Amino acid sequence: MKTFTEATAVVAADGALEADLDAGWAIGDKLHGGYLMAILGRAVATTAEHPHLVSMTTTFLRPPAAGRARVTVELLRAGRTAGQYRARLEQDGQPCAEALVTQGLLDRSQPWWGRAKPPALPAEDECVRLPAQAPGSPFPVPLLDLVEHRLDPAVLGFAAGQPSPDGQTAGWLRFADGADWDPLSLLIATDPAPPISLTLGLTGWAPTLSLTAYVRRLPAPGPLRFAMRSSEITSGRMDEIVEVWDAADTLVAQATQLAAVRV
């Protein structure tokens, strides 16, 4: 089994970069958006002057299959404290995802000012691990074997056929292989399972149109906590807003996405 770092590796090939998309990082037969974002981010890092991904918006065009994919990176602006890039993932000559990325320097400093609070959540061992193959689920979620999702029991009604109108989830995240989190793997945490639509009783796939992630600081070792909520589902589109906190109780990432849902 490949580590996250191995599964998101990019190598130089034909004047661009090549990734080997790993079938394990999937929801059903679709590769996870955060996994594809991490590959784009790693490709940017190979050329960037500043070490860390600070901001990334990815627009998803076509779901790629597992296997080889080509990544191209273009510098849009080199700055003293930040670099801005465009990155694109292609497979078989077709664009699959395109991203706008800001690179900068992250650290573990305290906020100059802050009002965000970590989610109120039962202890990790009192939360419930989502299985990769849930009874009655229309498809397996291999990603859940690689990234352990332990959800607050209060948000798990959907799994027992009792959707909730709350429109929020929260839980703990750990790599099954014990790896610590880093700015690129935090991108996985910005799109946690399940989508809010599923907790509301909509069982269809909710493909992300666009996901914006900000990485706020280097994560401390240990598990992450996330809290996700939606504002509304209108005209077949759902927003999802996520905060990700590290084991030292600091906000490490934030994300917003717009997804398509069938109601």
Add this chain to the structure above:
Amino acid sequence: MKTFTEATAVVAADGALEADLDAGWAIGDKLHGGYLMAILGRAVATTAEHPHLVSMTTTFLRPPAAGRARVTVELLRAGRTAGQYRARLEQDGQPCAEALVTQGLLDRSQPWWGRAKPPALPAEDECVRLPAQAPGSPFPVPLLDLVEHRLDPAVLGFAAGQPSPDGQTAGWLRFADGADWDPLSLLIATDPAPPISLTLGLTGWAPTLSLTAYVRRLPAPGPLRFAMRSSEITSGRMDEIVEVWDAADTLVAQATQLAAVRV
């Protein structure tokens, strides 16, 4: 004085599109981010199969000056219900902003599900209009003559030299010329004045690195209300999260931005 629609017009020129950036839509000597976004959005609309801007992330590279600018649009994917585009604003051969855009169809339908609530705000005539030239302000804000910002008196301490640690603002927005709002002009409302940093006592410019806006439905006639908050300021970067509501009490737009601040 040009209307918003006139000030954001694009015309075909030399195989691309040309805009005439209007000095009125500015904060100090910098053109407003939402104004530049609206020009990019209008350029996309000239070629798009679907009528409305649904999602847009813009990364700001260099502040353009008033005057001529070139806009190019590339189709990334044509879909049945959505089209995805890249748009770029250039001046004097230098890229100033680049955006990823999703076009689709908006309407005024009620949400299938929703939990968002409009901001609690005093009546419009009990709120305080921000002047374009505030006493003691280091620079004028011509935008405030075109887009009337009436702020909740509870968030106005900063204007009297008494910053608040709350990190939130809320207010009413109207076009001074009486124009109604549309999906492109809503982009102006996704970046309302002042930045949260100013309400916290940081008087410097807070340039947006990247702004993501989702337009959720067609706005009803009448004024808008916005609520903006930040989560934290860390390592010289601030997030700002905005909701925009129309006169019919429906959520019409949401936005998230990451800005640079000097602390």
